[in-house]
């Protein structure tokens with residue numbers, strides 16, 4: 343395990359001098375099979391794999407779960423020992439954000455919609471940490487899950503806008519056998535809430551059978567609204583290329599249907615790419 347930014351950069355510089363490529367999997371820990379899929383893909387793509395565990399304070403708002411976010415360092419290290427990971431980077435806040443080092447990153451208007459509307463400043467915080475970690479690690483590839491579709495879109499946009507020499511690699515959402523998307527926050531759910539959360543994958547599967555976006559949105563809303571204890575934050579169709587909200591009635595070939603709900607104090611998100619017959 344490496345805890346200092348300079349130590350991490352030195353290791354990567356050594357690998358690069360030997361001609362090795364580097365793939366980076368940023369995480370906030372509480373690792374699960376979704377992270378496992380990112381690591382597996384990383385090890386297929388590059389000679390060396392770095393995983394970071396850093397619970398980034400900048401992406402949590404006041405009253406959010408920064409203090410209670412699951413921290414499972416020992417279990418996470420055991421999880422990583424079973425996989426092809428070359429270095430675990432576990433820096434302190436001061437290593438990531440040393441006094442005097444200014445990291446500018448702004449998510450722009452898309453960052454204020456959907457997740458950003460409910461969590462003001464969240465995506466600015468995500469982009470700042472991703473940019474800083476990538477500056478320390480200089481990866482050739484950085485891997486992100488498709489479950490966090492808006493995060494993936496904004497990171498990819500930042501990398502392209504700034505011309506950073508990194509390929510952002512999306513990896514499909516990993517689901518439990520019953521369909522629930524894996525998330526570190528699933529640990530907050532009681533058994534009863536976990537059962538109610540299944541309304542999300544069920545609704546998304548029903549949406550796949552719809553022939554229009556308005557039809558898909560209607561079945562998802564109806565399914566989620568009929569689940570006691572589940573509150574919808576948003577259900578919307580977005581353009582996969584721009585992440586702009588789509589007019590529900592316009593004729594479309596495809597859309598990404600995005601969902602956020604709360605079960606008690608736990609917020610869950612999921613999404614599905616939909617294709618419509620013309």
Ligand code: PAF
Nearest residue numbers: 368369370398468471490
């Ligand atoms: O998706 C996450 O776990 C976090 O947002 C990330 C990308 C590790 C940045 O803190």
